[in-house]
Amino acid sequence: MEEKLIVYDQYIYDLLEQTKNPSREDIKRVLDKAARNEDLSHRDIAILLQVEDIVDIKDIFTKAGEIKRKIYGNRIVIFAPLYLSSHCINDCVYCGYKQGNEIPRRKLTKEEIQEEVIYLEKMGHKRLALEAGEDPKNCDIDYIVDAIKAVYETYNENGSIRRVNVNIASTTVDNYKKLKDAGIGTYILFQETYHKPTYEAMHLKGPKKSYDYHISAFNRAMEAGIDDVGAGVLFGLYDYKFEVLALMLHNEYLERNYGVGFHTISVPRIKAAKGMNLDQFPNLVSDDEFKKIVAILRLAVPFTGLILSTRESHEMRKEAIEYGISQISAGSCTGVGGYKESEEKKDESQFEVTDNRKPLEVLKELLEEGHIPSYCTACYRMGRTGDRFMSLAKSGQIQNVCHPNALMTLMEYALDYGDEEFRKVVEEMINKETANIKREETRMKLIDNVDRIKQGQRDLYF
Numbered sequence: 001m002e003e004k005l006i007v008y009d010q011y012i013y014d015l016l017e018q019t020k021n022p023s024r025e026d027i028k029r030v031l032d033k034a035a036r037n038e039d040l041s042h043r044d045i046a047i048l049l050q051v052e053d054i055v056d057i058k059d060i061f062t063k064a065g066e067i068k069r070k071i072y073g074n075r076i077v078i079f080a081p082l083y084l085s086s087h088c089i090n091d092c093v094y095c096g097y098k099q100g101n102e103i104p105r106r107k108l109t110k111e112e113i114q115e116e117v118i119y120l121e122k123m124g125h126k127r128l129a130l131e132a133g134e135d136p137k138n139c140d141i142d143y144i145v146d147a148i149k150a151v152y153e154t155y156n157e158n159g160s161i162r163r164v165n166v167n168i169a170s171t172t173v174d175n176y177k178k179l180k181d182a183g184i185g186t187y188i189l190f191q192e193t194y195h196k197p198t199y200e201a202m203h204l205k206g207p208k209k210s211y212d213y214h215i216s217a218f219n220r221a222m223e224a225g226i227d228d229v230g231a232g233v234l235f236g237l238y239d240y241k242f243e244v245l246a247l248m249l250h251n252e253y254l255e256r257n258y259g260v261g262f263h264t265i266s267v268p269r270i271k272a273a274k275g276m277n278l279d280q281f282p283n284l285v286s287d288d289e290f291k292k293i294v295a296i297l298r299l300a301v302p303f304t305g306l307i308l309s310t311r312e313s314h315e316m317r318k319e320a321i322e323y324g325i326s327q328i329s330a331g332s333c334t335g336v337g338g339y340k341e342s343e344e345k346k347d348e349s350q351f352e353v354t355d356n357r358k359p360l361e362v363l364k365e366l367l368e369e370g371h372i373p374s375y376c377t378a379c380y381r382m383g384r385t386g387d388r389f390m391s392l393a394k395s396g397q398i399q400n401v402c403h404p405n406a407l408m409t410l411m412e413y414a415l416d417y418g419d420e421e422f423r424k425v426v427e428e429m430i431n432k433e434t435a436n437i438k439r440e441e442t443r444m445k446l447i448d449n450v451d452r453i454k455q456g457q458r459d460l461y462f
């Protein structure tokens with residue numbers, strides 16, 4: 001029988017009380033355990049969350065970086081959000097789209113969606129996260145399903161969107177089935193906060209007001225057959241230590257009841273938005289605490305993708321990638337129609353974006369830092385989702401496909417969207433990375449595929 005309770009508040013408070021002021025031996029024991037690929041207990045994670053000493057924090061960063069490189073290699077997956085609709089009947093204190101805000105409300109027509117997709121394709125994007133406010137009248141599930149179809153059928157020269165993730169409000173099993181049938185990649189939903197009293201103080205009206213309906217969304221998604229779900233907490237609403245442990249409890253709850261936990265975890269930090277003031281939020285997370293959160297999540301759930309958006313600055317993103325982030329957005333707009341209109345400068349955003357660089361600039365820097373930007377979407381299209389993906393990831397076999405796939409999508413990007421200097425850097429990186437592939441069969445196939453891409457073929461993958 002499905003368990004009812006997902007998060008146990010008192011259990012978390014007790015853990016945090018018991019682990020205050022951890023000793024250096026305790027911290028070392030936990031980090032050694034992580035290095036041996038052993039699962040960390042809740043108590044181990046609480047110990048790391050309680051670390052305050054700068055020397056110990058640096059040890060956490062170092063270990064998280066090592067584990068990240070061991071599991072993910074040097075790949076960073078790139079995506080962009082696409083805002084479909086700003087209609088919303090909820091009243092979330094922190095959100096620019098809240099019902100009480102007087103902003104022009106709109107949703108994109110099919111033609112407008114396709115126009116936005118072409119802008120995104122011209123930037124080289126292959127993966128999108130669709131975003132919408134909650135409004136069953138103005139933005140119902142059929143609208144979202146049609147939007148997914150419109151995205152998948154929009155091509156521009158060599159550009160195509162190959163994976164559509166969706167970040168929309170908690171809904172019914174029947175609606176999740178419709179999303180599944182439309183070819184959704186990951187279903188993303190942020191819990192915002194796992195602390196019920198804070199949740200209730202932050203969500204004043206509308207369907208999102210119900211904590212229980214919101215926190216049980218992934219149960220319904222999984223019942224509908226969606227096995228890739230992406231969680232998140234809006235850091236800054238409540239104590240981050242509580243939230244990290246609650247995320248772990250939620251993840252394990254899904255593993256126990258549905259056989260697979262989160263495919264990804266997003267780590268949004270609250271940003272200024274219309275109709276709110278950051279002073280209203282006493283639990284804002286500092287930059288140092290934020291880096292610690294990223295590193296601890298990397299150690300606690302080494303196989304779960306960690307997503308960072310352009311809410312964070314260029315500098316923060318650069319650092320967080322070293323400690324654990326595996327996916328980033330690039331060139332994002334957080335307003336409906338924002339890609340077209342950012343050029344016309346009339347963007348109505350959900351919140352402020354800090355890293356405003358174009359994808360090509362982001363990719364150039366990633367390459368300089370030794371990362372491989374990846375537009376790969378192969379796993380989802382080969383049916384490597386849910387527990388199938390996780391078992392491949394945990395056995396280490398996923399590297400054999402992700403690494404060459406990343407290189408092939410990078411070659412495509414360089415040819416279609418890069419400048420001459422960029423193409424040269426990519427060519428050098430691909431040669432170097434290919435030479436290091438031990439399996440002869442994979443190496444030869446990759447060399448052949450890269451040649452074919454140069455001759456004009458696209459969308460080759462393992």
Ligand code: SAM
Pocket residue numbers: 094095096131132133134167168169170189190192208233234268269270271272273311350351
């Ligand atoms: N309407 C859907 C829902 O309620 O889950 C989709 C959510 S919205 C398009 C995506 C996410 O943006 C929210 O889940 C929230 O965490 C985040 N968000 C809202 N306001 C924000 C702010 N001021 N700063 C940073 N992130 C914010």
